[in-house]
Amino acid sequence: MITLGFCNLKGGVGKTTACQNIAAALARTGRKIAVIDMDPQSNLSAGFGVIPSPTDPQVFDLLSGGASWNDIVRHKEGVDIIPSSLNLVMAELNETGLFDDDTVLRDALKSISPDKYDYVFLDSPPQLGIFTRNVLAACDKIIVPMDGGFYSLFGLRLLENSLSVLNDRLDNNLEILGILMTNYNPRVSITRQIFDEVKKSFGDVLFESYITQSVGLIEASSMGLSIFEYSPKSKAAQCYKEVAEELIKRVEGE
Amino acid sequence: MITLGFCNLKGGVGKTTACQNIAAALARTGRKIAVIDMDPQSNLSAGFGVIPSPTDPQVFDLLSGGASWNDIVRHKEGVDIIPSSLNLVMAELNETGLFDDDTVLRDALKSISPDKYDYVFLDSPPQLGIFTRNVLAACDKIIVPMDGGFYSLFGLRLLENSLSVLNDRLDNNLEILGILMTNYNPRVSITRQIFDEVKKSFGDVLFESYITQSVGLIEASSMGLSIFEYSPKSKAAQCYKEVAEELIKRVEGE
Numbered sequence: 001m002i003t004l005g006f007c008n009l010k011g012g013v014g015k016t017t018a019c020q021n022i023a024a025a026l027a028r029t030g031r032k033i034a035v036i037d038m039d040p041q042s043n044l045s046a047g048f049g050v051i052p053s054p055t056d057p058q059v060f061d062l063l064s065g066g067a068s069w070n071d072i073v074r075h076k077e078g079v080d081i082i083p084s085s086l087n088l089v090m091a092e093l094n095e096t097g098l099f100d101d102d103t104v105l106r107d108a109l110k111s112i113s114p115d116k117y118d119y120v121f122l123d124s125p126p127q128l129g130i131f132t133r134n135v136l137a138a139c140d141k142i143i144v145p146m147d148g149g150f151y152s153l154f155g156l157r158l159l160e161n162s163l164s165v166l167n168d169r170l171d172n173n174l175e176i177l178g179i180l181m182t183n184y185n186p187r188v189s190i191t192r193q194i195f196d197e198v199k200k201s202f203g204d205v206l207f208e209s210y211i212t213q214s215v216g217l218i219e220a221s222s223m224g225l226s227i228f229e230y231s232p233k234s235k236a237a238q239c240y241k242e243v244a245e246e247l248i249k250r251v252e253g254e
Numbered sequence: 255m256i257t258l259g260f261c262n263l264k265g266g267v268g269k270t271t272a273c274q275n276i277a278a279a280l281a282r283t284g285r286k287i288a289v290i291d292m293d294p295q296s297n298l299s300a301g302f303g304v305i306p307s308p309t310d311p312q313v314f315d316l317l318s319g320g321a322s323w324n325d326i327v328r329h330k331e332g333v334d335i336i337p338s339s340l341n342l343v344m345a346e347l348n349e350t351g352l353f354d355d356d357t358v359l360r361d362a363l364k365s366i367s368p369d370k371y372d373y374v375f376l377d378s379p380p381q382l383g384i385f386t387r388n389v390l391a392a393c394d395k396i397i398v399p400m401d402g403g404f405y406s407l408f409g410l411r412l413l414e415n416s417l418s419v420l421n422d423r424l425d426n427n428l429e430i431l432g433i434l435m436t437n438y439n440p441r442v443s444i445t446r447q448i449f450d451e452v453k454k455s456f457g458d459v460l461f462e463s464y465i466t467q468s469v470g471l472i473e474a475s476s477m478g479l480s481i482f483e484y485s486p487k488s489k490a491a492q493c494y495k496e497v498a499e500e501l502i503k504r505v506e507g508e
């Protein structure tokens with residue numbers, strides 16, 4: 001079982017979209033995959049059509065030990081989902097710090113039997129708050145989604161610097177397994193420059209496949225579906241299928 | 255002097271881009287405008303070409319009282335800028351909570367003479383962390399940038415719910431002055447649906463003008479310039495000029 005974090009401190013670069021669609025692609029190969037929504041804004045959960053009611057258990061009950069994995073988990077498109085819930089943002093407002101420990105997720109994951117899943121994906125929020133730090137402490141390697149914007153380059157460099165600080169502190173050697181361009185238009189000069197910049201500094205981990213701009217990805221998420229369920233013949237589905245295959249090679253070998 | 259927060263809990267919806275370019279537009283009308291970068295990732299500062307060295311004072315020195323407004327402020331395109339700095343993210347990693355009070359920004363702003371500026375803009379990070387809460391406590395009204403994505407609708411609704419909780423707590427009546435579509439393509443059906451959804455619930459505050467997708471906005475920020483400096487004749491510059499005029503009418507009356 002390998003645990004991969006989907007991390008970029010910059011907002012809106014496609015972390016959630018990549019997490020959902022690579023997970024769905026892996027499920028279609030028969031691999032056992034779970035995703036954990038670590039963003040109190042619960043976009044990943046909504047993207048899979050999972051919207052817990054206020055009384056349903058969700059990810060923070062897992063972290064607090066108030067509910068077990070099996071109480072919480074949902075199933076969609078062959079993917080196991082530990083959802084988050086918008087109610088948590090309200091909770092966040094009403095008590096500063098639902099928990100203030102960076103390793104609650106890591107501890108919660110220890111109780112999962114290692115052959116239960118082949119892959120566990122963690123969707124991280126932007127910024128370097130408690131939820132992101134929990135993801136970084138809990139995963140084996142990270143995937144960094146990037147869009148073609150100038151600011152997302154900052155997010156990547158910041159993440160890289162944060163990793164070395166955290167690795168010292170947690171006596172860890174967390175590294176970047178892959179960088180994925182999630183909304184890339186090679187015909188646009190500035191995004192090509194950003195791509196080249198990433199290739200120069202991180203060429204060995206940049207995924208060959210990239211995702212081009214595709215309205216289908218927005219539409220799919222609004223229907224609570226992955227691109228494979230919504231529009232399996234689309235270019236975006238093909239791109240995400242290729243990214244999943246590249247990921248499998250990196251994790252499992254050729 | 256009116257203080258406006260640029261807020262949306264969702265990442266990457268154009269908060270920073272809108273804050274920079276509306277500020278630059280206002281400066282070009284001769285109005286006195288300051289922007290404060292409340293995001294430790296300091297995108298707004300970089301967008302204006304301001305990158306403080308590790309020893310330069312920046313926004314957190316203002317908040318801690320370690321430096322005065324005049325020690326910190328920079329000047330670009332007629333806009334006064336209180337910059338942030340990437341070093342703060344590293345600081346954030348090394349001591350949990352640079353400060354843990356939601357009203358430090360509000361207090362710091364009290365020492366500004368009310369006729370020093372006509373407008374003060376606060377650029378907020380995504381999520382509902384300490385920096386965002388400080389922005390919400392410090393501003394008179396908020397502007398909510400939105401992209402055409404399904405998840406940014408969540409961010410808007412979440413913000414709306416958070417506002418009512420915070421208003422009770424801080425005995426405040428913070429409200430939404432405007433919602434701006436920052437990257438809107440009316441020809442794309444899903445984004446038009448999202449636009450209609452916003453219009454239905456928030457029609458009275460939705461700006462008439464919207465910004466269409468424009469590579470120039472990314473290019474300008476990568477050069478440390480507003481769109482007016484980088485490409486004054488572009489459609490994007492025209493759109494932001496119209497938004498600024500609409501804002502002026504709402505704040506100052508017809």
Ligand SMILES: Nc1ncnc2c1ncn2[C@@H]1O[C@H](COP(=O)(O)OP(=O)(O)OP(=O)(O)O)[C@@H](O)[C@H]1O
Nearest residue numbers: 011012013014015016017126183213214218265403
């Ligand atoms: N290739 C693409 N083409 C078009 N839209 C896309 C593409 N990839 C992602 N999007 C859209 O871009 C927006 C941002 O993506 P997403 O929410 O996955 O980013 P994120 O990094 O998870 O954001 P946050 O930092 O807020 O968690 C969403 O509305 C999503 O549907």
Ligand SMILES: Nc1ncnc2c1ncn2[C@@H]1O[C@H](COP(=O)(O)OP(=O)(O)OP(=O)(O)O)[C@@H](O)[C@H]1O
Nearest residue numbers: 011149265266267268269270271380437467468472
């Ligand atoms: N109209 C537009 N056309 C094309 N790109 C745009 C447009 N508006 C903004 N962008 C780009 O979209 C990306 C996200 O915008 P921006 O960083 O301003 O959002 P944000 O809400 O401040 O993000 P964060 O939540 O991370 O602070 C940036 O790369 C920006 O240059």
Ligand SMILES: [Mg+2]
Nearest residue numbers: 015016039043
């Ligand atoms: Mg996300």
Ligand SMILES: [Mg+2]
Nearest residue numbers: 269270293297
């Ligand atoms: Mg921003």
